[in-house]
Amino acid sequence: MPQTQILSRNQKIVLDIIEKAKGPLKAYSILFNVQKKGINAPQQIYRALDKLIEMGKIHKIESKNAFVACRSSDCEISKATAFSICESCEMVDEISDAKLSKYLSGFNYRKGMKFKRFNLEFFGICKKCKKD
Template identity: 40%
Template sequence: MSGTPVSIQDLTKNQAMVFGALSTAEGPLSAYAILDRLRDQGFRAPPQVYRALEKLVEVGLVHRLESLNAFVACSHPACSGQATHGHEMIAFIICESCAKVTEINDSALADQLTHLARVQDFALRKTTVELRGLCRACSA
């Protein structure tokens, strides 16, 4: 199991650069947006980005927003994918005007989702919860 990184230290060069790009960004970035930001630093083709993203998502440092086909750095303070691990079960609140994304880890919600799956004998592997609309600032 030496190939199981848990924190930023264990990232490869490309993974670190992609994570850096996402951390620096204000909001979510598409894979191609990441690619563009890293061209100066030697990135040339999509697979470089996608490979890094795959690992970062697996480890929990980055989340994929399905409804946006985009990615965000985990907002946990110094996140390293720990926390409520087992299943992530994070909800995202996404403003369609300013693109700001809020990450929410609500245990009541997690319980409900777990329950819904359990009732059907469904072996939950991954959950996607994304709430879209307008944030307070933008709906004012």
């Protein structure tokens, strides 16, 4: 495993647009935004997304079928992800809280399987939306 992953052309393009976005992006919205760069088909987007997820560069927000850049340097291989999601404005924030992560990584259910990975999504109304 190299510390610094080498990205392919398409992977760079897709990561770039996700990193610059203010919120989670959907696959087809990424597609429409990169057609000028010569990417024409969903397959190309999904392939890049898959690799970027594997590398831990991005995360999928399962409840929204959308993708965000990873902001927490410590999850190169994303085994422990947690997000805060506003149900009004759709804003997503990655939660990096050592205690929470430790608590959940150590959690073992009595019924018995050993967990390799978890994903946690919190929902509410963000401060900004509450004001309106």
